[in-house]
Amino acid sequence: MSKLHDTWGTRLFGVINYLLLAGAAFLCILPLINVLAVSLSSSHAANANLVGLWPVDFTIQSYKVILSRPEVLKAFWISTERTLLGVLLNNVLTILMAYPLAKSAKQFTGRHVYMWGMIFVMLFNGGLVPTYIIVHDLGLLNSMWALVLPGAVPIFSVILMMNFLKQLPSEIEEAAFMDGASYFTSLSRIIVPLSMPVIATVTLFHFVGHWNDWFSGLLYMTDISKYPLQTMLQSVVKGNDIMTLDAAKLYADVSDRTLKGAQVFVTALPILVLYPFLQKYFTKGIVLGSVKG
Amino acid sequence: MNRIKRRLATKEWQLHLMIAPGVVFLILFSYLPLYGILIAFKEFLPSxxxxxxxxxxxxxxxxxxxxxxxxxxxxxTIYIAGLKILLGFPVPIGIALMLNEVRRSFFKKGVQTIIYLPHFLSWVILAGLILDVFSLTGIVNSFLGWFGIEPFYYLGDNRSFPWIIIATDIWKNFGWGTVIYLAALTGIDPALYESSVIDGANRWKQTLHITIPGIVPIIILTAILSLGNVLNAGFEQIFNLYNPLVMDRGDILDTYVYRVAFQETNWSLSTMVGLIKSVVNSVLIIAGYWLAYRITKYRVF
Known part of the structure; x- marks a missing residue:
């Protein structure tokens, strides 16, 4: 009797559990599906508030309008360029900093000084205005470098990779050192190939960080034609982008609402395309980061 | 052995050379701005x-x-950030425990894939979505319309705005927040479950006496570390969602610092407010790290 009762209780619990989780997942994806459907609907349907989870009067006119604007294509290119440059710089600096920091203070005099120097700026920084003044005084305003140089050292990634390297047995390098190899040779021939899983993880961290960043564009680009895509979206979303409002009046099938939706998805596209990799490697990074050497 | 050590000692300069580029960037963009803090104590004239x-x-x-x-x-700031921490903290724990009970791995993976997604999208993208779904003609108002509730602009009202901010922040982050608990759950020894079955424990008893105690250390750790965020109400989120109608209840320290600097061009005041916030924030974070170490013996560094 009690066994039967248990089974039913467990089953009921199981069903409720599945339903609640499915509901949570649905809530997470709902705004995306809804706005995607709006962006693919006619302006009439969108403004009459007829669109739920499926496009009404399906049309890709909004995307055509967005992608025919040279400003959008230019912003897409600026974002691509800064992401490639930024990821490259972040990766090189992560590797070059994590390797020495993973050595003991005996092998690397001053390790603690470097380490604390890095941790200090993680805890305390000059803040908005002083950083802006430095970037301004270095003559970086309106230049691509303002988007990549201030965040060139990704401290979190350095610590992540350092913890990974600390776990590697030191014998791995010893044979090479016996043969007279330099630290540079060991790093490029032995350590980097062994660290590929971590490098893949931090590469994706840096990719998402650069692609998603909109604030440095807003701060350091006084010329709006130099905005990266996310900063451009920011002004579209906040209603500061007059061109979008004009386009909404110019074409019959589109409205301010469908255009904004389309701009959101054009901006999110690279993240959505790479999402399966992002999910896998980000999860790995969390697990790697919580393992201490 | 000693020969290697001696040989390496002569090569130590290589390690310093490797770390040098990173150090240069930190000096330029992290240490030089510290000198800029002086303008909080000066009448800053850009010329x-x-x-x-x-x-x-x-x-x-x-x-x-x-x-x-x-x-x-x-x-x-304290109101919004405090409620985000308080209300947002239990959600990922609950969802992780629920996911842990799912035996069909395709369902579990599917749910995980979907709930992690908002974490990877910027607040600009999410603000684009949120402004649309909460607009007067958005899906939220249509849905509430079925129950006879009149359309209302929740993002333009001082009472509802902070709650939209709290709710959408939890919405963005709860899924990703489960990752750390799910990782901790896989670390629980399966032998504990096997022996509990022999002792006649059902699933509920197992959850109560094995699963939850197994993740208590990580729960305590995340709770302590989240205290460092009491002054971080979420600049990127609020900056993209607020408007002149909700300044009374929606404006926070970070948005204020931004406006004082770049709209009122009162650089010295902005730096002073930012400095005080930064100091208090650092003290909170260090206190959190110290507590975490004292209580759970976990070293953040």
């Missing part, structure tokens, strides 16, 4: 530069303490 601007001592500190705006935004 003169930081050094030549005249000293004013604590003028801007006194000014700040008397400014009603500062107290308003500090209140809002």
């Amino acid at each position: 003169k530069g930081i050094w030549a601007s005249p000293w004013v001592g604590l003028k801007y500190f006194d000014f700040m303490m008397k400014l009603p705006d500062v107290w308003r935004v500090t209140n809002n």
